[in-house]
Amino acid sequence: MLDLAYIDHLACNGRSFLHRAPLALRIVLAALLVGGAVAARGLPWALVPPAAGLALLLAARVPLPSVVGLAAYPALLSALFAVSWRPALAPLVFCRAIGAALGLLFLLTTTPYPALFSRLPLLPPRAREILLLTYRSFFALLERCLDAARAVRWRGGLSWRAPLAGARGLGVALAGAVLAGWDGAEATYRAVAMRGHGTGTGTASGEAAGASCAGEEIARVSCIRHFYPDRTEVAICGLDFVLYRGELAMLLGPNGAGKTTLFLHLTGFLRPAEGLVRVFGLEPARHFDAVRRRMGVMFQDVATQIVGPTVRDDIGFGPRAAGWPKDRVAAAVESLAGRLGIRHLLHKVPHYLSGGEMKRVALAGALVMEPELLLLDEPFSGLDPRARAEIAALLLDLNRARGVTVLIAGHEADAFSPHADRIYVMSCGRIAGVGRPAEVLADGDLLRGAGLDVPPVLKLIGDLRARGAKLDPTCDPVAAADQLARLLRLPAVGAGGGADEAHHAPGPVPAGSSIPQDQ
Amino acid sequence: MSHLHVPDGILPGWVLAAGYVAAALLLAVAAWRVRRADWGRLAPRLAAMSALMLLAMSVPLGVLPYHLNLTILAGILLGPAPSVLAVACVGLFLALVGHGGITVLGLNTVLLAGEAALGWVLFGVGRRFLAPAVAAALATAVTLVVAAAAAVAMLVVSLGGSDFIPGRFVPLTLPLLAIGTVVESAVVAAVVGLLARVRPDLVAGGAGGEEARGKGAGGKADA
Numbered sequence: 001m002l003d004l005a006y007i008d009h010l011a012c013n014g015r016s017f018l019h020r021a022p023l024a025l026r027i028v029l030a031a032l033l034v035g036g037a038v039a040a041r042g043l044p045w046a047l048v049p050p051a052a053g054l055a056l057l058l059a060a061r062v063p064l065p066s067v068v069g070l071a072a073y074p075a076l077l078s079a080l081f082a083v084s085w086r087p088a089l090a091p092l093v094f095c096r097a098i099g100a101a102l103g104l105l106f107l108l109t110t111t112p113y114p115a116l117f118s119r120l121p122l123l124p125p126r127a128r129e130i131l132l133l134t135y136r137s138f139f140a141l142l143e144r145c146l147d148a149a150r151a152v153r154w155r156g157g158l159s160w161r162a163p164l165a166g167a168r169g170l171g172v173a174l175a176g177a178v179l180a181g182w183d184g185a186e187a188t189y190r191a192v193a194m195r196g197h198g199t200g201t202g203t204a205s206g207e208a209a210g211a212s213c214a215g216e217e218i219a220r221v222s223c224i225r226h227f228y229p230d231r232t233e234v235a236i237c238g239l240d241f242v243l244y245r246g247e248l249a250m251l252l253g254p255n256g257a258g259k260t261t262l263f264l265h266l267t268g269f270l271r272p273a274e275g276l277v278r279v280f281g282l283e284p285a286r287h288f289d290a291v292r293r294r295m296g297v298m299f300q301d302v303a304t305q306i307v308g309p310t311v312r313d314d315i316g317f318g319p320r321a322a323g324w325p326k327d328r329v330a331a332a333v334e335s336l337a338g339r340l341g342i343r344h345l346l347h348k349v350p351h352y353l354s355g356g357e358m359k360r361v362a363l364a365g366a367l368v369m370e371p372e373l374l375l376l377d378e379p380f381s382g383l384d385p386r387a388r389a390e391i392a393a394l395l396l397d398l399n400r401a402r403g404v405t406v407l408i409a410g411h412e413a414d415a416f417s418p419h420a421d422r423i424y425v426m427s428c429g430r431i432a433g434v435g436r437p438a439e440v441l442a443d444g445d446l447l448r449g450a451g452l453d454v455p456p457v458l459k460l461i462g463d464l465r466a467r468g469a470k471l472d473p474t475c476d477p478v479a480a481a482d483q484l485a486r487l488l489r490l491p492a493v494g495a496g497g498g499a500d501e502a503h504h505a506p507g508p509v510p511a512g513s514s515i516p517q518d519q
Numbered sequence: 520m521s522h523l524h525v526p527d528g529i530l531p532g533w534v535l536a537a538g539y540v541a542a543a544l545l546l547a548v549a550a551w552r553v554r555r556a557d558w559g560r561l562a563p564r565l566a567a568m569s570a571l572m573l574l575a576m577s578v579p580l581g582v583l584p585y586h587l588n589l590t591i592l593a594g595i596l597l598g599p600a601p602s603v604l605a606v607a608c609v610g611l612f613l614a615l616v617g618h619g620g621i622t623v624l625g626l627n628t629v630l631l632a633g634e635a636a637l638g639w640v641l642f643g644v645g646r647r648f649l650a651p652a653v654a655a656a657l658a659t660a661v662t663l664v665v666a667a668a669a670a671v672a673m674l675v676v677s678l679g680g681s682d683f684i685p686g687r688f689v690p691l692t693l694p695l696l697a698i699g700t701v702v703e704s705a706v707v708a709a710v711v712g713l714l715a716r717v718r719p720d721l722v723a724g725g726a727g728g729e730e731a732r733g734k735g736a737g738g739k740a741d742a
Contacts (some may be wrong), residue, residue: 003571004577004612004616007616020670028663034527034621035529037528038528038622040528068664069615073618074526074618077525077618077619078526080692081735091531093528096526096527096529097526097528097529097620098526098530099528100526100527100528100621101526101527101620101621104614104616104621105616108615108616109614113612116615126550126558126562129571130562130566130604131611132567132606132610132706133565134565134569134570134573134608134612135563135570136566137563137567137569137570137613138570138573138574140570141567141571142574143573144555145574167734171705171706171707171708171709171710171712171713174575174589174709174710175543175708175709175710175713175714175717176572177571177574178567178571178592178710178714178721179717180594180712180716181563181567181571182567182718182721183566184563184567185563185564185566185567186560186563188563188566189559189560189562189564191561193559201586226535265697279603354542379721407595411559474577
């Protein structure tokens, strides 16, 4: 098997002097080996490239068993051709072939693909983009393909005893990968488009730039209807969705409620068949670029929107597409990375990042253009409590300190919800309710009717109220604890006397609070 | 295995040069054909298909030193011009890991692009009369046989008069080609059959290709 993932691992994690050597030197060495192998006319000369290639691989600290494993396939191919030659020439043919292959393996085990493709001369920019996107897609597809193959095998679809049925099972697994790949490609397309790829440069149009005052309505969606290619109809009706400048709004709803469809309309990727969508006073699908320049978006699957070969390149993607000068791009990337605490990741290849790191990088990519409006599709999903708390604190800082309007879509009320200025509840393509967090989160019927979980704190308060306790509905653990403490006439908790800080991790709860969030 | 897993240092220089010239011409034509496409939309799709081909070519089928190609599937899903770009990309990745020599990259691009284009044409003809899965299976089988024959013929012609002995090479590879053709046809049929049911737009005569060629360009609202 051609283990590209392992080769990539060796290249990215190698610490030998050859890994640190200039890329040009590594390319020249590999070219010399390939050229020397192809040009060798006698066996003694033909032995030099394989020996040199092997020596370079070992000097690059590639383990010998790995060298043997990686060279096995080229060796097999070389042997196939060698035996088809006159016996006296077979060793020469074999040495030429394996020498060139070892030269290329040396290059790849010391140079990550992204670095290679981003620096190779003569490659047109679009070819570079395709190669880098292929590289990113390969690893995403590898995971999905393995998952699909395991599932098909588990269900009896991949059996070597019935080869044709096995081929059909393999086909089903691959079809799943094709669909996943296609969906991922469309998500990447959206992300790339939102970050300004292939669009004009400059600032927002005069029409779009006109409006900017506090409390101003900057987005409105009224009873829209959309048909997907398979004729599935999605209608978002009920109450109007309205977003005001400077507010932090949440859009809550179960899977299939229409949140993503609403997002795609707000970003201009979907044009409603009926109804009204306005962002900054414009129709996003028609004025895509004017709206895009003022909006940052973080999609649900952040892996699909990170397209740069390194974190630094990825964050700078939007500014480069907008034609910013190099030094301005570099300064913006450095400054933002410092603010988000990801400066140490700037040199990294994105697919080695953890989920939390990927979210931060995607957020940096969305923020680097200094948007007025930030749309985030499930930004907390798949994060551990610590990463969740860090991202939550970041978003609050952006909104409160920097005035960025933020819209967050999610499928459950959580510890972050009380910090919103306004919460919309969606159910079955309908905006079923809207209001301040205290109102919405206290409305158990509304949440249950929409198929959402009622937050545990709220359940507790509701239960106690049903038993006659005079408590105000809230899902904020700190506020609930204060009320309970007053009711039970407990003394106030002093600084340092509270519970373990680790219990506060799930949400941006003020430091020093003593109420565990997982009650 | 219709593309050439020929290592470096085997084929004569004039053949390799001719391969590069032909590949450059093909790539130029393909790039010209997609010049009006919405690149932001086409690029991720090209990359997704390239990645899938790369994945398929990375995994041998059990104990057989044979792997799937999926070039015909690329032709069906992307259309001929984008699939030329995709196979060139895959070829470069593979050549860098010794899966066929770097000097043979041009020839491989020509062969794989020919495969994708022929598969696309045959599938388009076949699906007028047959179910998508059957049309895909037939298109794959016929294309692979033609492409394999072309590859072997090219080897024999280019190495004619040298010390290469075709009588040894062909019997070694023929059984693999036969088994591989059957397996790949079955797999492509299964993929296309399933896609035709769940995403008919993807196999409607190369719908992705039509978009890529510009009919859907600028159609952000259709995403």
